[in-house]
Amino acid sequence: MTSTATARRVPPMVDESMISQIWKVSTAKNSIFDESRAKYGDAFGMNINRGNFYFFAHPDQVKEVFTASPTALHAGKGNEILATALGEHSVLLLDESEHMRQRKLLLPSFHGEKLAAQTAAMERISEEVVAQVPKGESFHMRETSQKIALEVILELVLGTASTGEQHDQLGKATRELLEWIGKGYRLALSSVLGPRSRPIKAMYKPALAPLDRGIYGLIAERREADDLEDRHDILSMLLLARDEDGQPMTDVEIRDELVTLIVAGHETTATALAWAFERLTRIENGTEHLHEEAVSGEGEYARWVSQEALRLRPVLDFVLRRVMEPIEIGGYQFGEGDVLAPSIYLVQRREDIYPDPLAFKPERWDGVKPGTYTWFPFGGGVRRCIGMQFAMAEMEIVMRAVARAGVLLPVGPDEPTVSRFITSSPKRGGQVRFAF
Ligand code: HEM
Structure with missing residues (x-):
């Protein structure tokens, strides 16, 4: 036998049955990653979901993945399970030239100058929602931030005025759809039957219909508007956008990207905020410090808290790339069909990069810029989250709006991590109360 002489060098595989691996990944959250890193080192493989998944815990390996050619590694394939809801034109699902076009x-909708106009609306919405929070009782930060994130999306992404029938209808349709697709068993069913299979499409159709109706109605109406150039909402900007050949986007393309932005930007931002408060309320003087900054209007603490929360409790634990042609990463060789997973969770807990890595220390970011391959809660390379600055701005604004209303206290013990949709979320949604 000569096969060993030509065998590819791959990372060690986790030595457990597939059932046990899937069970641990879905129930015990990250314990299997901690255990595997301790046992096998910076790269290890798992045999889950009909294929070999390789996890990377070293920034050099992460850099190699993020800077690899987009023809060698595809991200769109890894997101296929979302195809039924997002649609075939979603930027999340495409690869190579089609991906770059979308x-x-x-x-341009997410450029700095647009963001400046968007933050004023974020501030107003945050103040309005925070004013409704019951002061004497405990509340779940995720629910409050979900309300804010939804209003932000309706106003800044779809451009609906904050009151009125159309706004309320779109809000209801969005809430219901997000609730509906957020049920884990529906994703599991899509995974088993395939997101493009007839039964899955039939199952999704009635759930998608109200939002689709609303969005297509809005697109038709906005196409007639004569103030598109002056508007700051993303729908208006997409209507004006042209590709390299001067072609505008079709209605279906716009619908798919709007639903993508709603789905990608809603739960993620709300969860990140829930974690920020869950952790902050458990350190000495944390919310006092934020309160002082919010009242004075000066300081960087809210940004440090956001960065630290996204480091220690990333909303997504890893990103996925499917290998399309043979590639070498970290001295290992991978072949077509393998899936590479830079581990946000493991890299951001490395002691050599973050001393005392399990401690929540916002001040560790004082004078420190997050590294591209050592802090990547928004992924990286040509697939890095389009909404990163939007989300960071929203997090800081919401945090200050909440903190202006008072000093917060934690409720109950530390919250363990549970899976919600595709996010890692605090079990009770970041339960807190004002200290009066
Ligand atoms: C704290 C909040 C957020 C987190 C943690 C987050 C995280 C991520 C991650 C990890 C990816 C995958 C990147 C990769 O594969 O390398 C991603 C992609 C994406 N995100 Fe976000 N995101 C957040 C908020 C948002 C917001 C607010 C929007 C838009 C309004 C958004 C829109 C997108 C889009 C469109 C993509 C796909 C980019 C592409 O494939 O080219 N995200 N996000």
Whole structure:
């Protein structure tokens, strides 16, 4: 036998049955990653979901993955399970030139100058929602931030005025759809039957219909508007966008990107905020410090808290890339069909990068810029989250709006991590109360 002489060098495989691996990943959350890193080192493989998944815990390996050619590694394939809801034109599902086209059409909507106009609306919405929080009782930060994130999306992504029938209808349709697709068993069913299979499409159709109706109605109406140039909402910007050949986006493309932004930007931001408060309320003087900054309007603490929360409790634990052609990463060789997973969770807990890594220390970011391959809660390379600055701005604004209303206290013990949709979320949604 000569096969060993030509065998590929791959990372060690986790030595457990597939059932046990899937069970641990879905129930015990990250314990299997901690255990595997301790046992096998910075790269290890798991045999889950009909294929080999390789996890990377070293920034050099992460850099190699994020800077690899987009023809060698595809991210769209890894997100296929979302195809039924997001649609075939979603930037999340595409690869190579099709992906770049959609991404380039979307990016101008998220540029700095647009963001400046968007933050004023974020501030107003945050103040309005925070004013409704019951002061004497405990509340779940995720619910409050979900309300804010939804209003932000309706106003800044779809451009509906904050009151009125159309706003209420779209809000209801969005809430119901997000609730509906958020049920884990539906994703599991899509995974088993395939997101493009007839039964799955039939199952999704009635759930998607109200939001689709609303969005297509809004697109038709907005196409007639004569103030598109002056508007700051993303729908208006997408209507004006042109690709390299001067072509505008079709209604279906716009619908798919809007639903993508709603799904990608809603739960993620709300969960990140829930974690920020869950952790902050458990350190000495944390919320006092934030309160002082919010009242004075000066300081960087809210940004440090956001960065630290996304480091220690990333909303997504890893990103996925499917290998399309043979590639070498970290001295290992991977072949077509393998899936590479830079582990946000493991890299951001490395002691050599973050001393005392399990401690929540916002001040560790004082004068420190997050590294591209050592802090990547928003992924990286040509697939890095389009909404990163939007989300960071929203987090800081919401945090200050909440903190202006008073000093917060934790409720109950530390919250363990549970899976919600595709996010890692605090079990009670970041339960807190004001200290009066
Ligand atoms: C704290 C909040 C958020 C987190 C943690 C987050 C995280 C991520 C991650 C990890 C990815 C995958 C990147 C990769 O594969 O390398 C991603 C992609 C994406 N995110 Fe976010 N995200 C957040 C908020 C948002 C917001 C607010 C929006 C838009 C309004 C958004 C829109 C997108 C889009 C469109 C993509 C796909 C980019 C592409 O494939 O080219 N995200 N996000």
